[in-house]
Amino acid sequence: xxxxxxxxxxxxxxxxxxxxxxxxxxxxxxxxxxxxxxxxxxxxxxxxxxxxxxxxxxxxxxxxxxxxxxxxxxxxxxxxxxxxxxxxxxxxx
Numbered sequence: 001x002x003x004x005x006x007x008x009x010x011x012x013x014x015x016x017x018x019x020x021x022x023x024x025x026x027x028x029x030x031x032x033x034x035x036x037x038x039x040x041x042x043x044x045x046x047x048x049x050x051x052x053x054x055x056x057x058x059x060x061x062x063x064x065x066x067x068x069x070x071x072x073x074x075x076x077x078x079x080x081x082x083x084x085x086x087x088x089x090x091x092x093x
Contacts, residue, residue, distance in 0.1 A: 002080040003028035010074050010088035015064050017092050023059040025074030028083060034076035039084070041070045064092045 008026035015021045027034045036057045038045040045052060045059065053060040061068055069092040074085035 002030040002034060002076065002078050002083060004083060006074065006076070006083070006085045009085040010059075010072060012089045012091070014091040014093070017066055018063055021061040021064050021068070021090055021092075023072055023074070023088060023090065025057045025059070025085060027057060027074070027076035030076065030078045030080065032078050034078040034083075037075045037077065039073045039075055040068075042073075044075075045072075061090075064090075066092050068092055 005028050008024060010023040010025045013021050013023055025036060027036055038054060038059045047054050051062045069090055071087045071089055073087050076083045
């Protein structure tokens with residue numbers, strides 16, 4: 001089972017360059033419990049970038065760069081399929 005409704009979709013975030021940013025997401029209820037990943041401008045975000053941490057639905061950017069700005073989508077995935085959240089914008093000024 002994977003419900004359609006995100007318990008908390010990410011919201012827009014505005015930060016100054018160099019500041020940390022946190023995008024929060026609480027996935028829909030599902031069985032098994034869905035795992036969370038993120039997409040930026042349609043491309044899956046890799047946590048190989050040491051500035052990025054994905055933990056418990058949160059996407060944390062330690063020190064934002066101008067290049068981090070974009071449209072982010074939270075993706076909930078389990079064996080049934082995957083659901084994308086509404087998009088949220090990260091603005092870096």
